[in-house]
Amino acid sequence: MSLKSGGAVTVQADSPVSAHRSLQNERSFSARRFILQWEWLLLLLFIVVNVINASISPNYLVFDNLMHAFMVFSDRAILVFPMMMIILMGDIDISIASTMALSAVVMGVSYNVGLPMIPAIVLALMVGTTCGLFNGVLLAKFKELSPIIVTLVGMILFRGIASIMLENRAAGDFPSWFRNLGWGYVGRVPIVFIFIIVQALVFGYMIHFTEFGRNLYAIGNNETAAKYSGVKTDKIRTIVFMTMGLFAAISGIFLASRMGSVRPSMALGYEMDVIAMVVLGGVSNLGGKGRLIGVVIATFIVGFLRFGLGIANVPSQVIMIIVGALLIVAVIIPNIKATLYGSKWHKTIIKKRKGN
Amino acid sequence: MTKKGTIRYICATNIRELCLFGLILLLAFGVNVRSGGSFLTAGNLNAMFVDIAILTILTMGMMSVIITGGIDLSVGSTMALAGMVSTSILRDSIHAQGIGIHPIWVILIAICVGLLAGLVNGILITVLNVMPIITTLGTMSIFRGITHLVSDGRWVLQQDMTTEFLAVATENRLLGINNLIWIALVVFVINFYFLGYSRTGRKIYAIGNSEESAAISGINTKRITALTYIVTGGMAGLAGVLFVARFAAAQSETALGYELFVIAACVLGGVSIAGGTGKVHGAVLGAILFGMLNNALPMLRISPFWQEAIRGLIILGSILINALVVRRANRKVIERRVAA
Numbered sequence: 001m002s003l004k005s006g007g008a009v010t011v012q013a014d015s016p017v018s019a020h021r022s023l024q025n026e027r028s029f030s031a032r033r034f035i036l037q038w039e040w041l042l043l044l045l046f047i048v049v050n051v052i053n054a055s056i057s058p059n060y061l062v063f064d065n066l067m068h069a070f071m072v073f074s075d076r077a078i079l080v081f082p083m084m085m086i087i088l089m090g091d092i093d094i095s096i097a098s099t100m101a102l103s104a105v106v107m108g109v110s111y112n113v114g115l116p117m118i119p120a121i122v123l124a125l126m127v128g129t130t131c132g133l134f135n136g137v138l139l140a141k142f143k144e145l146s147p148i149i150v151t152l153v154g155m156i157l158f159r160g161i162a163s164i165m166l167e168n169r170a171a172g173d174f175p176s177w178f179r180n181l182g183w184g185y186v187g188r189v190p191i192v193f194i195f196i197i198v199q200a201l202v203f204g205y206m207i208h209f210t211e212f213g214r215n216l217y218a219i220g221n222n223e224t225a226a227k228y229s230g231v232k233t234d235k236i237r238t239i240v241f242m243t244m245g246l247f248a249a250i251s252g253i254f255l256a257s258r259m260g261s262v263r264p265s266m267a268l269g270y271e272m273d274v275i276a277m278v279v280l281g282g283v284s285n286l287g288g289k290g291r292l293i294g295v296v297i298a299t300f301i302v303g304f305l306r307f308g309l310g311i312a313n314v315p316s317q318v319i320m321i322i323v324g325a326l327l328i329v330a331v332i333i334p335n336i337k338a339t340l341y342g343s344k345w346h347k348t349i350i351k352k353r354k355g356n
Numbered sequence: 357m358t359k360k361g362t363i364r365y366i367c368a369t370n371i372r373e374l375c376l377f378g379l380i381l382l383l384a385f386g387v388n389v390r391s392g393g394s395f396l397t398a399g400n401l402n403a404m405f406v407d408i409a410i411l412t413i414l415t416m417g418m419m420s421v422i423i424t425g426g427i428d429l430s431v432g433s434t435m436a437l438a439g440m441v442s443t444s445i446l447r448d449s450i451h452a453q454g455i456g457i458h459p460i461w462v463i464l465i466a467i468c469v470g471l472l473a474g475l476v477n478g479i480l481i482t483v484l485n486v487m488p489i490i491t492t493l494g495t496m497s498i499f500r501g502i503t504h505l506v507s508d509g510r511w512v513l514q515q516d517m518t519t520e521f522l523a524v525a526t527e528n529r530l531l532g533i534n535n536l537i538w539i540a541l542v543v544f545v546i547n548f549y550f551l552g553y554s555r556t557g558r559k560i561y562a563i564g565n566s567e568e569s570a571a572i573s574g575i576n577t578k579r580i581t582a583l584t585y586i587v588t589g590g591m592a593g594l595a596g597v598l599f600v601a602r603f604a605a606a607q608s609e610t611a612l613g614y615e616l617f618v619i620a621a622c623v624l625g626g627v628s629i630a631g632g633t634g635k636v637h638g639a640v641l642g643a644i645l646f647g648m649l650n651n652a653l654p655m656l657r658i659s660p661f662w663q664e665a666i667r668g669l670i671i672l673g674s675i676l677i678n679a680l681v682v683r684r685a686n687r688k689v690i691e692r693r694v695a696a
């Protein structure tokens with residue numbers, strides 16, 4: 001007797017007594033699949049960007065300079081990992097830049113009113129988490145609303161609250177130690193670099209090696225199926241959006257520390273950069289597909305690309321064009337690959353999602 | 357049963373739009389009383405409806421995209437690009453020949469630029485299967501960047517434009533009503549017929565309800581979806597050049613963030629982001645409500661720094677109320693079926 005269900009569970013016909021079952025949950029190694037990995041292309045792109053940068057400026061490939069380049073895009077890099085979790089679930093969050101602005105403004109205002117710095121920072125973290133909670137609860141309670149529209153409201157509302165608090169003024173005069181948060185070094189390595197390395201390790205562990213992380217993939221692949229398999233989708237969605245809010249606040253604090261002051265218009269347009277980094281990293285915006293290592297490489301590609309173009313005096317609007325084009329190309333290439341190599345799964349997903 | 361075509365039938369099927377219309381009237385009279393009668397004057401209404409006209413033109417395009425289940429975040433950038441390209445050509449023609457090209461050419465050039473931008477979006481979305489939000493997020497910054505390259509960082513100012521061109525948005529009034537309002541009215545009537553009664557328009561709704569079923573029924577879903585983006589691009593081009601004519605300046609920051617206003621107007625007007633639902637007159641009422649808020653908040657002497665948050669709250673309130681109303685309606689339908 002042979003019972004096959006989708007090739008996953010095979011009851012071996014030649015051992016009828018023991019009915020030995022082999023649950024096939026590991027795909028066998030395939031050289032073609034290994035070579036065709038998205039991450040290799042990213043690595044190549046990363047090397048190309050660095051070679052070009054190094055040829056533009058002879059001082060580029062100096063350790064201190066690279067660390068400085070990293071500092072410039074560190075506030076975006078902080079946002080990339082929680083955003084990856086959101087996109088893995090098939091959602092999107094375009095309110096992150098406004099969350100950053102609101103939490104940093106709350107911190108600045110409360111410090112200027114007389115609150116000590118540490119409680120002000122804690123308050124900012126709480127505000128950021130609350131913003132995430134707002135998005136998460138709305139999405140969990142109102143399933144018919146799409147993440148785009150909910151976070152669009154958040155985007156308008158959070159920055160609106162920030163501009164009520166501070167109008168068009170800036171708040172600042174932070175204590176001198178606070179400045180070191182963004183500009184400080186441990187040895188020759190910036191504090192923020194260490195923070196992001198730790199963050200990447202923690203998120204990598206969470207996404208790839210815990211039940212929580214696997215549930216994200218399950219939700220992204222098929223939310224209904226995940227729900228009926230006992231995954232608490234609402235709870236996970238709320239937690240993920242709260243995490244996003246928390247890290248947006250952290251990023252806002254680092255940015256405030258580097259700029260020395262806060263204003264309601266800070267961090268405009270960050271959401272697009274961050275989404276571009278995640279999607280370029282091979283995380284499918286349909287949800288359920290992508291690896292952290294790709295996102296890390298993509299973050300460095302976009303960051304160093306911006307830095308290099310800045311060295312070469314390319315105007316910021318041209319950088320806008322390049323990043324925008326990169327975002328679209330990053331989605332086109334896997335689609336073309338899917339067409340060429342016939343990844344049936346990917347095709348059906350595209351079809352199904354477009355049908356929704 | 358109420359018969360089709362009777363007033364009662366029309367009221368019953370347009371309950372949401374009637375509520376919206378009532379809300380607009382209520383708000384208008386409320387604001388009028390609070391501002392001491394300066395809101396409902398001919399001058400202010402004319403100025404307000406000129407702003408609403410531009411928003412309406414964009415909403416008419418955007419709603420067809422949203423009905424298919426997509427979204428277009430690039431309309432603000434398309435407006436800037438079309439406005440910049442068309443008026444740059446106008447300026448160059450003045451410098452080259454001493455006499456500028458006719459305003460109708462300027463508008464046509466802008467519409468063509470918009471159509472091209474929409475075509476780019478449409479091809480990316482339908483042929484290359486890129487999700488609408490990612491595509492238009494990308495093209496949003498690409499078009500804005502191209503606008504900057506075209507303009508070379510300079511503005512096109514009033515002295516670079518012909519008086520005939522500026523008159524498009526300011527004078528030439530028919531019945532004392534501004535040209536822009538007439539243009540918006542024409543766009544509305546065409547769109548009302550197109551989406552509500554033409555074959556292609558109904559196909560757009562079919563795609564939004566279920567793309568798979570639409571494809572199986574023999575609708576060329578890709579072509580129709582691409583068409584909605586192209587039309588939206590064209591509308592954005594038209595709105596962009598009218599925007600430039602109204603404010604007598606084209607720059608690379610023109611209409612920054614305008615896409616959010618347009619989406620908000622659609623959502624207020626009852627066009628569901630999930631696709632498949634939304635009426636043309638509802639969307640117009642949404643645009644009027646949103647435009648009225650923009651006009652009324654300063655009149656009530658509300659600080660400009662409060663306006664963004666108030667706008668956010670109103671959008672939030674309206675989408676939540678809409679969701680609850682739809683839920684209630686669906687439950688009623690099920691209850692009726694169970695009872696029957």
